Amino acid sequence: MKFKYLLPILLFFTITTQATSRPLAVQNFKYKKELKLTGNLSPNGVVKLMLDEDIYRHSFYGDLRLTYNGEIIPYFIQNAEEISKNTEKVKPELLFSKKDDLEIYVLELPKLPEGLNYTKLSVSSAYDYETSITLKLGDNPDQFVESKTVFLYKYGSQTSGEIDLGYTKHRFVRLEAEPGSDLKFPSAFRAKQTKNLYYEKTHTVADPVLAEDHCQFLFPNESKSAFQILKLQFAEENWERMVTVRGKINKKEWETVFDGTVTHKKSEGVYSEIPLSKTITSEFEIQIYDGENETLHLTNVISVQPLEEIYFFANAEGSKEGYALYYGNPYQWPASFDPFSYPSSEATKTNEVKLGTLLMESENPDFSFSVLYPPISGYLATGFFYLGVLALLFLLFSILKSKRAVLTETES
Template sequence: MQIYSLITILFSVAMIARPLPIENFKYKKEITIQTKNPSNQIVRVLLDDEFYKHSYYADLRVTKNGEIVPYKIQNAEEISKYTEKLKPELLFTKKDDLEVYVLELPKLPEGMSYSKLTVSSAFDYETSITLKLGDNPDTFFETKNVFLYKYGSQTSGEIDLGNTKYRYVRLEAENGSNLKFPSVTRIKGNKNLYFEKVHPVPNPNLEENSVLFSFPNENQSSFQSLKLSFEEKNWERTITVRAKINKKEWDTVFQGTMNHRENEGTYTEIPISSPVNSEFTIEINDGENETLHLKEVITVQPLEEILFFTDTDSEVQNYVLYYGNPYQWTANFDPYTYPSSDDLREKTPIEAKLGKEMENPEFGYSLIYPPISGYLTTILFYLGIFTLLFFIFSILKSKRLVAKESV
């Protein structure tokens, strides 16, 4: 019973502490939070090019004073604060068993959407509304139910449109609501952030039915997609992109038939199956067609950010980002331990910066972690097989000796 209690206590302490075995990670970066009072807030850290060069993505870990910090990773965006209010046009209204209103919203410029519809009334009311959105008054694609009220000076006042691009709104309210719609708010969408690098186009190697371009990528620029520009405006070709994985073996990271038309712009974008930060090749299969002339190649890496909570557990809070282990499994955190979308709407994250990359002086693979644990498992497996074969051979040999003596 005492032993059981001791094991329970030790297990509980381990669950609370959760230290990271930092010796498994080759690189680290210190995280500096840009505020003097970071307690009980959300921290946003933008990942940089150095990280992508030496990380295997699944190996990203954050620590505070040596203990694991749950995090969320997402594409970084340039947050737009631009909004404007416009007056919708009331196309139709009917007041019968239900009050029906059909609104037409002003045309949207590129990159904008509608976020909120303002509702008012000269009288106190409360009503359930069925809201429908569509491209035209004949067809509505989205439906939601909302509850609105006005009790003196207290009012709900707005309907969340969910950043829609639909321009027609139909509202069905309870009779006696007498609603008016003084304005609709449209916002500019957030812009995804990228860093791009232009690569000089090398002389091609002409093959029987294809042309091959080799890019050394000497700066080890990371990328998750390619943008290609050709002198020809209209074409269709099979394109294969290969890259060196772990600087040793070549692997196909894209293969497929792509087509381009002049009205689609300058570039054709090639998605990559996994992040690349090494030399790569682009092979264009022309078949019986004339050879395409590659004019420009741009590697594109979406910028990403990690978000995590700070707390007040200790006065000293040293945050460090660890990475650089190809054998590390992907982090799997309880979704309640890192910032959710609701948290991000309620709180504005505080910014933090990554320091310069440093090699971890404590780096060295442990016996209980890959790859050494895998080697040990393999050795033990074959040792077990040989031991089993030895015993089987010994038993068979002893049986043969007994058989000879009996003869």
């Protein structure tokens, strides 16, 4: 075979290999966790994985890399939600209907018990139909404050027989449909509001360090518990103060993660919540500036970390072995995946989602920074830069020395 044909063939195989597999340089990550998958895993099925405190303690968030047999798996990350499994079914009352040029229906839903919201409204018809419906919600039939348009149909046994009400407390529903739909509304559904999940840790409040215009509270956070929110409780009920929160980023340096005015009123509850600009996993301090006011008495501090979960597609073989999560590289660039390569938000809400569990954390035995990746690559680039500067200086010095020698000879 001639060489001119061999080169394009080798290039083709190189491009193909790169397009079909993306191995991870696992030696760049200090920690890893194996995954355990439960249930019957279907090929390319959706898997949900809850992150734990080890991840927040040792990862740098953007450095999370999920792998199957060493190859990167795209994933989607979001705040974990607790979805209520107890759904109640109730019967709406039809207050009004008109079937002329436009079909109009007004429904009243039963009163809501404490803590529940309406989630769905079922729709049926004796005939096949398709219609665009304008849905309006309100607290009374005189004023509807929310509105949206939905499309419903019934083609034989195929039907879209539910309208999503979106966890509303509005009890009155007005529907405007195209003529000939002849709709019925046999039931409505209500459930507890979906809520985000958190883990909390209470920190011991030591005596403050008093200064001229502020007091400083130190918290060692010896367990290195990760958090993004602080909840503060004071003996005083109504107050307004400038507050600064700083976290330690190394043995000597501190980084400010909140700096602003905090106002608290008795009617707002016991705690004042302070959102931080980044996740803290180290020693931290709270500075409260009293100015000319009396010093506030801090009685309780709770750190809060929203739990997060990862969704990804299982491998094409449906195998439950070979999955791992790598992290612990402060120089790793944030993950960026094609949105079609991981499950959509709709797919994450189905009953087909399987659960994954993170096993015990272990230090990666292959950990050692590569010369092709930061920080080694950065050090090498800096070294080559200074070598280049020294080489130019040496060349310039040689030229100047040569010219000086020529001038000396000419003068002599």
